[in-house]
Amino acid sequence: MSMITPAGWYPDASAPGQERWWDGAAWTGHTRPEAAAPAPPSPPVPRHGPPPIPPAAPLGPPGTAHGPGAAAPGGSAPGGPRRRPALLAAVAVVVLAACAAGALLLRGGDGGGPAHVAKPPAGPSGAGTAAEGPKGAPEGGEKGGEEGPAELADQLSGISLPVPHGWEEAHTSLDGATTVWTEGPFNCPGDPIFCRRGRMSSRPLPADGASGPEAMARRDIADAADALYGTHPLGLEPYGGITSHEEVAAEAVTVAGRDGYLVRWRVVTGAGPGGFVQSVAFPSETGPDSLVVVRFALDAGPEGPPVTLLDELPRGIRALGG
Incomplete structure (x- = not known):
């Protein structure tokens, strides 16, 4: 049965001392110093070998000589559990990012309140009313x-x-x-x-x-x-x-x-x-x-x-x- 390598941090062959995130289907742009790596992910790495190592050249599509589907040196094609958990993890990352963006937008937005007329006609201005009057008072108190x-x-x-x-x-x-x-x-x-x-x-x-x-x-x-x-x-x-x-x-x-x-x-x-x-x-x-x-x-x-x-x-x- 065809297997893929589970998502996780793995050594980056194109940058010694760095690790790159493998999302279970492809290499991502996320890297970190190798010293900061936590314990290996709980799912065991299949005996078929580690995930494909990103070369210095641009990564190619899956299945090519430079793609994440290529066979790792000294081993067969990468294997692991089915793709469904990895896809769910990727979807979760996208949802979390959307929630964070939404929170930033809400933080800078207006508060809710009762419906009011946006721009009233000229009203009493001598007493400093909020409506724009003959003296051009600013709209809104x-x-x-x-x-x-x-x-x-x-x-x-x-x-x-x-x-x-x-x-x-x-x-x-x-x-x-x-x-x-x-x-x-x-x-x-x-x-x-x-x-x-x-x-x-x-x-x-x-x-x-x-x-x-x-x-x-x-x-x-x-x-x-x-x-x-x-x-x-x-x-x-x-x-x-x-x-x-x-x-x-x-x-x-x-x-x-x-x-x-x-x-x-x-x-x-x-x-x-x-x-x-x-x-x-x-x-x-x-x-x-x-x-x-x-x-x-x-x-x-x-x-x-x-x-x-x-x-x-x-x-x-x-x-x-x-």
Whole structure:
């Protein structure tokens, strides 16, 4: 029965002091110093002699005078076990090399994340939003040397929220709304939980008798103020509760190309500097019986975001696919 020599390191006749790797079918380009050779491979070398020694001249095809199939000096043609194990070993080497290359590619790739619109239209720029505005602000907010999304899509409402520089997506929301807020939580001035100095969230709501965007905005503002500065769903009061409020703006606005309405309150809280709450309502693409409501909250005081965001952010909202 025809036999071949098993894969392994063998003396290289073309380079004294070196060994060359025989893959069970042919000589490869891999060499090493003979002194570094480990113990011989476990499969015994057949009595027919060692594998063919690579000559100084280029190796020829198997079976030729200079090929790996040629008879070794002083012996017959090389023999050994069947070719299947050697072929499997060669395939394993190729697979390992492909895995290593894939790991290198993954190491330099981008991380995964929620789907965002790649290039939004011009949005609010005076407050340093990530969307490119009249001042040519760079696309994408920077955080730790990485670019964040310029927009966050609210698929249910059919809109995209602008993400200002220094803001990020909130991956959890107790009311299921699509939310972005300022980076870096801080200890709330009231009960010991974490707060954010700026928040913006959107969701569709049934009209429930509201005659239009103005009626919806006026009805929602009280709920928004309580949710953002009043009692937490866990029963805590992160801002010490709302002690009073004042309406500072109420006007028609255009949001995502639709006629909407805006209502804004200044709230005074039992702890901390208080803040501004705003509700903006406009028609939903899903039908006349549904409206989209976007809520805003900005802490007052020197550490709070600029109040101009309350005017600029609604202008940066756009319709998905528009």
